[in-house]
Amino acid sequence: MKQGLYLICGAETPDPITSFAKEKAGRPDALLCDPAGMTDAELRKFAAAVQAENVAFIVKNDVETALRIGADGVQIDYRPDIKKIRSKIGDIALGVLCATRDEAMRAGEAGADYIGFDGENAKELTEWWAELFNLPCVDFNPSDSSDSADFRVKPLGG
Known part of the structure; x- marks a missing residue:
């Protein structure tokens, strides 16, 4: 299975647009952006640059911001x-x-489009999930990620 590339932009990422421009040759499928410290105008500009490359712009843990800026999606911690x-x-x-x-x-049953796993059990959970379910999954532990994940993560600029 060919894994997709899922970029992660944290609040500490310097100059996200320039960092993304350097990474787009890797043909990412999606970019997860932590909106902390960015204005809506900055987020819209960043989202437009990402979306112009046919890459999904996903906002981390902020539903209202995702809707306001026209993001392609939102990723939340389970609740x-x-x-x-x-x-x-x-x-x-x-x-x-x-x-x-x-x-x-529970998240899959409630309508999630994909599931993410993080932490020390991420690899084990990803492999379990991939064996049983069709819903895509992302292993957010880049240092020991599973080949069973549909997407591998890479920090933007990292």
């Missing part, structure tokens, strides 16, 4: 109100970062 969020965001992508099998199954 019980996923159905409500799914209803609120409409057709944009919804990713849910999970820490357990139960959270992942």
Whole structure:
């Protein structure tokens, strides 16, 4: 299986647009952006640059900002109100970062478009998920990621 590339832009990423321009040759599928410290104008400009390359722009843990700036999706940490969020965001992508099998199954049932795993059990959870489910998954542990993940992560500029 060919893994897709999922870039991650943290609040500490210097000059995200320039950093993305250097990474786009790797043909990323999506970019997860932590909006902390960025204005809506900066986020819109960054999203436009990413989307112009046919790369999905996903906002981390901020549903309102994702909707306001025209993001392609939002990724949230697992929480019980996923159905409500799914209803609120409409057709944009919804990713849910999970820490357990139960959270992942509940998120999938509630309408998540993809599941993410992080932490010390990410590889094990990713391999379990990939064996049983068709919903895409992302292993957010780049130092020991699973080949079973649909997407591999790479820090933007890293």
